[in-house]
Amino acid sequence: MKEGPDIAQIGALIGDPARANMLAALTGGRALTATELAGVGGITLQTASTHLAKLEAGGLLxxxxxxxxxxxxLADEAVARLIESMMGFAAGRGHLRHRPGPKEPALRKARICYDHLAGDYGVRMLDSLIASGAIAAIGDGLALTEKGESDLKRIGIDVGDLRSSRRPLCRSCLDWSERRAHLAGSLGKALLSNFLDKGWARRTAESRSITFSPEGDRQFLRLFPAEA
Amino acid sequence: MKEGPDIAQIGALIGDPARANMLAALTGGRALTATELAGVGGITLQTASTHLAKLEAGGLLxxxxxxxxxxxxLADEAVARLIESMMGFAAGRGHLRHRPGPKEPALRKARICYDHLAGDYGVRMLDSLIASGAIAAIGDGLALTEKGESDLKRIGIDVGDLRSSRRPLCRSCLDWSERRAHLAGSLGKALLSNFLDKGWARRTAESRSITFSPEGDRQFLRLFPAEA
DNA sequence: TTCATAGTTCGATCGTAACCGAAGCATTGT
DNA sequence: ACAATGCTTCGGTTACGATCGAACTATGAA
Structure with a gap:
C-alpha cells in the first residue's frame, strides 16, 4: 500500500539468481539468444524462456x-545503469558470487559495460581525458570541452554526429571493480567502437572482457597516459 | 556462478513487498522501531522481526x-540513493503501487528524501541555486561556487563545517515524482535542517511529506524564485 | 514482586514461483 | 515434403520463504 512507485517488482525481478546472471551477461552489451542466456543462467531453455518473458513484461529487456x-x-541504458549501480553497491558490501577466480584479472583490466569501456583501462581513459583538459568534471558530472572536441576529431571521432542523439554525450558510470568512475554515454560508446574498428582491441567470445592487441595496447597507453 | 558481484541477493532483499515498504519508509530519514515498521509493511511484529534481521545481515539497515x-x-546514504534510484526507475516504467491517491499531492510538493528536501520544492530550490550562480552544474555533477558559499553564510549556513565531513557536499539526486534532479549531500541536509530550525517547515507525523507554514512558504519562495 | 511493553525465536502452515519433461509452433535447411 | 533447430506453452513436482501463533527474553513501570 502507500505512496510512490513500486520497487518490489523490480527488486523481485532482479532478485532471482538465474535472472540476475542473465541481466549481468547482457550488461556486456551484445544481444544474446534465449539459449545462450539459459547457459549463463545455469538453467534449461524452458525455464529461461519464462524468465525472459517476465523480464520483458517488467520492461527490463x-x-x-x-x-x-x-x-x-537490455531495454535501454537506464537498465544498464541500474544493474551496474547495484553491482557497485553489492561489491561494496561484500556480496560476492565467488572468491576471485582465474578469469577475474582480465575482467578487471578491461571489460565492456553495456556499450563502453570499463575496468582499469576505462578508469584510466577518463582520468587521462580529464587531466589533459579534454573533459571537464564537477562531481559526477562530465562535459566535453572545445579542446576535447578537437582532440577527438584527430583520432577520428566526430562529436557533431553524437550530439544529435537524444542520449547524453558524457556520463560517468561507477565501476564495481575499480570503484571509480569511467566514461559512459554516447561518447564512451564512440570511443570503444573506435578502438574496436581500429583493431586495437576485440571482444572476447562469451565474456564481458576486452582483450587488447600488443599494438593496440601500446597505442592506448600512449594516447591516455597515466597521470604524473 | 561466474564473475562479479552478486546483485541477486540485494534484489531479493528489496524484492519482497513488505521489505520494500519498510525501506521506502526509512527513506524518510527518521529512525523507526520494529513495531512501526511492521505497520508500514502490513505484517505482524514477528514477521517484521525476521525481515529486519535479514535486511541488517544484508547490510541495508x-x-x-x-x-x-x-x-x-538505512545503513548509510548509499542505500538511500539506491532506493531512490530504483524508485525513479520504477516510476519511469509505470510500476506504481496504486493510482494517485489523496495524499499524493502533498508528497509531490515537498517531501524528505533520506535527509534532504525532495519533490517540487526540492527541484525548485536546486534550479534556483543554479540560476543564481550559487551552484555550478555539469551534467549530474554539482559544485558550490564562492558566491554560493557567501550566499549561504547569509542565511546561516557555514559551509566550512560541512566540508570536514567525509560525505560529499553537493550531490544530485533524481526525483521520482519530478523526474528532475534535486540537491542531496551534506549541503542538502544542512539546508533542510535550516528550514526546520527556523520553523519554516516541519515533518509530518508518519509520512515522508513536509509541510511549510504560510510564513515559511513565503520565505522559501522569495529565497528561491522560479526562473524567468 | 508483578505486570506491561518491545522484540526475538521456534514450529508449523501455506502459497508461490522456480524448475524440468514433454508436447506444440515456427523458421530454416535439404 | 521432411528433418532439424530455436523457442514457447503446458502440467506436475518441489522447494523455499513469507507468514503467524505461541513461547521466550529483556527492559521499564507500578
Missing part, C-alpha cells in the same frame, strides 16, 4: 526476432 | 537499541 533466433538486449 | 526500543535506519 527488449527482444527482436531474427530468423529463428530471438535476440535479447 | 543499521539498528541501535535504546531502552526497550530498537530503532532502525
Amino acid at each position: 527488449a527482444q527482436r526476432k531474427q530468423g529463428r533466433h530471438r535476440y535479447f538486449t | 543499521a539498528q541501535r537499541k535504546q531502552g526497550r526500543h530498537r530503532y532502525f535506519t
Whole structure:
C-alpha cells in the first residue's frame, strides 16, 4: 500500500539468481539468444524462456526476432545503469558470487559495460581525458570541452554526429571493480567502437572482457597516459 | 556462478513487498522501531522481526537499541540513493503501487528524501541555486561556487563545517515524482535542517511529506524564485 | 514482586514461483 | 515434403520463504 512507485517488482525481478546472471551477461552489451542466456543462467531453455518473458513484461529487456533466433538486449541504458549501480553497491558490501577466480584479472583490466569501456583501462581513459583538459568534471558530472572536441576529431571521432542523439554525450558510470568512475554515454560508446574498428582491441567470445592487441595496447597507453 | 558481484541477493532483499515498504519508509530519514515498521509493511511484529534481521545481515539497515526500543535506519546514504534510484526507475516504467491517491499531492510538493528536501520544492530550490550562480552544474555533477558559499553564510549556513565531513557536499539526486534532479549531500541536509530550525517547515507525523507554514512558504519562495 | 511493553525465536502452515519433461509452433535447411 | 533447430506453452513436482501463533527474553513501570 502507500505512496510512490513500486520497487518490489523490480527488486523481485532482479532478485532471482538465474535472472540476475542473465541481466549481468547482457550488461556486456551484445544481444544474446534465449539459449545462450539459459547457459549463463545455469538453467534449461524452458525455464529461461519464462524468465525472459517476465523480464520483458517488467520492461527490463527488449527482444527482436531474427530468423529463428530471438535476440535479447537490455531495454535501454537506464537498465544498464541500474544493474551496474547495484553491482557497485553489492561489491561494496561484500556480496560476492565467488572468491576471485582465474578469469577475474582480465575482467578487471578491461571489460565492456553495456556499450563502453570499463575496468582499469576505462578508469584510466577518463582520468587521462580529464587531466589533459579534454573533459571537464564537477562531481559526477562530465562535459566535453572545445579542446576535447578537437582532440577527438584527430583520432577520428566526430562529436557533431553524437550530439544529435537524444542520449547524453558524457556520463560517468561507477565501476564495481575499480570503484571509480569511467566514461559512459554516447561518447564512451564512440570511443570503444573506435578502438574496436581500429583493431586495437576485440571482444572476447562469451565474456564481458576486452582483450587488447600488443599494438593496440601500446597505442592506448600512449594516447591516455597515466597521470604524473 | 561466474564473475562479479552478486546483485541477486540485494534484489531479493528489496524484492519482497513488505521489505520494500519498510525501506521506502526509512527513506524518510527518521529512525523507526520494529513495531512501526511492521505497520508500514502490513505484517505482524514477528514477521517484521525476521525481515529486519535479514535486511541488517544484508547490510541495508543499521539498528541501535535504546531502552526497550530498537530503532532502525538505512545503513548509510548509499542505500538511500539506491532506493531512490530504483524508485525513479520504477516510476519511469509505470510500476506504481496504486493510482494517485489523496495524499499524493502533498508528497509531490515537498517531501524528505533520506535527509534532504525532495519533490517540487526540492527541484525548485536546486534550479534556483543554479540560476543564481550559487551552484555550478555539469551534467549530474554539482559544485558550490564562492558566491554560493557567501550566499549561504547569509542565511546561516557555514559551509566550512560541512566540508570536514567525509560525505560529499553537493550531490544530485533524481526525483521520482519530478523526474528532475534535486540537491542531496551534506549541503542538502544542512539546508533542510535550516528550514526546520527556523520553523519554516516541519515533518509530518508518519509520512515522508513536509509541510511549510504560510510564513515559511513565503520565505522559501522569495529565497528561491522560479526562473524567468 | 508483578505486570506491561518491545522484540526475538521456534514450529508449523501455506502459497508461490522456480524448475524440468514433454508436447506444440515456427523458421530454416535439404 | 521432411528433418532439424530455436523457442514457447503446458502440467506436475518441489522447494523455499513469507507468514503467524505461541513461547521466550529483556527492559521499564507500578
